[in-house]
Every structure is written in C-alpha cells, then in structure tokens.
Amino acid sequence: MNKHLLSIDDLTTDDIEQVFTTAAEMHDVQRREVKKLPALRGRTVINLFFEDSTRTRSSFEIAGKWLSADVINLSAKGSSASKGESLRDTVLTVTAMGIDGLVVRHGASGAAEQISRWIDVPVINAGDGTHEHPTQALLDGYTLTRRLGTLEGKHVAIVGDLTHSRVFRSNVKSLTKLGATVTAVAPPTLMPSGVTAWSEAAGFATSYDLDEVLPQADAVMMLRVQRERMSGGFFPTAREYTVGYGLTRDRLAGLKPGTPILHPGPMNRGLEISADAADAIDSVVLDQVSAGVAVRMSVLYHLLAGEETSA
C-alpha cells in the first residue's frame, strides 16, 4: 500500500481486498468484551478536522483507540486556524509534536494531498471538499461485499447530489475496481459538469431517470442533498426533488427483494430517503456505521503499524 491514503487511486484492487480482509477480523473485535488490539500501542494519531463531522471523526477516534493508539482530536474551530494561521503552519505545528499519523478533513478539494507533501507521516484523507472520501467508499464497498458476497457483475445505483459528493467520486472508483457496474442518477442540475467524458473514462453510466434504473439495481446508494454546499437553487422545491429522486415508499416496493440500501449519513428523512426506506429491513445504514470503524481500523493498521519507512 502507498504511504498515504488520499484517494481511492492510491489503492490497487489487491490493496482494497487486503483492507477488507483485515476489516473482517477487526469487525470480530467489535463483538468482543475487550475491544482492544495492541497493534498501534505507542503511536499517536491526530484527527485534524477543519470541517465539522461527528460521525467520521468519532469513527476514526474509536478505530485508533481500539488499536491502542493515542488519538487526539483537533478541530479548526477555536484553534489557531481560526486566528489566521495558515494551513501549512497549523499542520507543521501539529506534526512537530511527534505524531505518527494524521487524519485530515478539510473543506477544500486537494487539501489532504497538499498536506501530504509537507509532512513525513502518513496522511489519511477523511474528506476533502468535493474531491474524495476514500474511507467512506471503502466501508461502503466492504458493507456491500458482506451483503452480496462479491461485487463482480453487480449493479449499484448511486443516487442524488452527485455534484457536491466526494462520497460519489470515491465510490465510483472503488466499486468499479471491485468489478461492479455503477449507474449515477441525479437531476441534470446535480450531475457534475463534464460527467460524460468522465463516465466514459471511468466506465460508469449516468441517468436522469431513477425509476428506470432502480428495478435493475443490486444495491442502491442514496446520497445526502448537501444544502450547505449549494450556493444556488438546484431544484425548485424539496417536494419536487423527492418526487423525482427520493427513495420513496413506492420506489422501495419496486426494488428487487433483498436489495441493500445505503446512505452515508446524515440522512435527510423525507427528502432523499423516506423513513420507510431508511428503516427498511434491507437498509444497511447502521451496518455502514459499524463497518466504518472496522475499515478505519484496517486502514490505520496497514498505514501505521508496518515497517518504519524512511521519510
């Protein structure tokens, strides 16, 4: 595996499978009375979050702690970053404390990669702008693999606010690497610009018609409508979005039996996903959360436990 995890591009299919194999073992640890492995004892990981994210941050925190690492959470709010310090100075200061790994969430696309050029320790991208969120894609792929056995030849529909979704970008890469066919479904206003050329290069299909895609899907991934990232009006009303692209009760009934429903959370119930779908027997939303800890343990282990690399 590469030194850093900045993008799914950093991982080969073998790497992804190795992450999944290890995650399966880590998953077993979660069921134990003593949820602790000594693999990262004496190592310090900093979660540096320039953007709020309770879910991802606590998932990384638990993952690090269950591997016996010392985990410190730093958020930009109330820290020197809000006093005008540059990103580079913040990162160099934090790293100078003698850490062994840095988990970074930043609102700017490419921030994690930029940071990885400044420091010697492994950097894990926990979401950068609208670019990538590799560990989310890995946990989605892991959850699906456990449900479906293999992703080879399976058809995954990714539905919703694709323009603003780093989860979509990372998932397209990881799911296709694992052999799945992906169809991206969104209203024209939320389809990323230049998607035609990209979908040809990356080998996924696009559609504006959810009702046409859903009956063929082996898995459905609903994405959150990211209102906080929207500067303009991307759809007339919430109701209209739900009618066109929400996983409503009717659409739920039209899915193939046993089709897993994913959502990276937090869910806007009643907007992109109905309560019926969110709580459906095939909803794997909570499986994703628990897989998130196992997959992040696996990633931390593979990046931080092994051979000391010469920086």
Add this chain to the structure above:
Amino acid sequence: MPAPQTPEAPASTGRVVLDAGDISRALIRISHEILERNKGAEDLLLLGLHTRGVPLARRLAANIADVEGTTVATGELDVTMYRDDLRSNPTRAPHRTQVPAGGIDGKTVVLVDDVLYSGRTIRAALDALSDLGRPAVVRLAVLVDRGHRELPIRADHVGKNLPTARSERVSLRLVETDGEDEVRIK
C-alpha cells in the same frame, strides 16, 4: 523475528527428520498426553495458531474423538496484532480468530503450534488470549521444539525435540496446507 519455517522453500532440499508416519504417531501420543493431563476431554479447547497450528489442532481433536468418543472444541487464533515485531515488518492481513460460542472462560485451553522457536509467538498468543477471556489453564502443544528460546516459555506437549543451529531452518509441511506431511531440516 527469525522465521521458524519456510513453507515456500522447495521440499526436496535438506534432511527429513519426521515423515508422515512419525508426525501421525507424535500427534496420537500428544492427544493421549493431553487427555491424561486433563483427566478426560471435559472443558477442553484446542486453539490452533495460524497457519499450521490450525490443522494440527483439528487433527488432535480428531484423535481425541477417536479415543474418548466425544467431540472436543477447537478454535483458531491469529496473533498478528500482538506481535512485538510489527514495526519492523510489512503489515499483512490477519487470519481469522475464532473461538467456540461459549468463549474461553474457565476452559482448559491448549495452544497448538507447529514449531516452537524463540517463544515470541506464544507470548503474543498469551496476550491475545487475555483479550478473549480468562481460561482456567493454558497449556502448549507443539509438533517440533527446535530450541533457542528468547523468553521463559516451554511446551507441555512436544512431538519431537529437535536440536538445531540458529543457522538451520526447520521446514514443516502438512497435507492441509502443503499437500504432504513432512518435517525437514535445512
């Protein structure tokens, strides 16, 4: 940590010290020893250490079943995360750790491994065990003890004591993992 065995090495080099018959006899003897020490098969759990300890534990369980007519619980233990040399080797995906549903609390756990060498794997296994529960007794059964311990650890049941030089390598092959039963010294 020095590797106690080289599974990928060609089978034809070196000297055979245990053939299939020797291995089978040694395992039968160990099975009897375990039963005698435990005064039966009650509360017994044979925990094989990955990789070759796992099939050895199953064979011992099968032998015990033949003798006692009862099924003995077996499990698998992977100690990757507990090794003290994690930082000096590339990471690898751990194998499965699996204990019977009842857990290990109060059980007589017999750790089963192929070759006992420095003792560091067993130390890691003892750490891993303490995270899984609290056995009443822990014992150790190995097919080959080649000496050169680096920790105060000794086996309760040994198939063959094999004095070796540190420069020598003990290659243990089993039908389940390598297609044949054989111990060679190279």
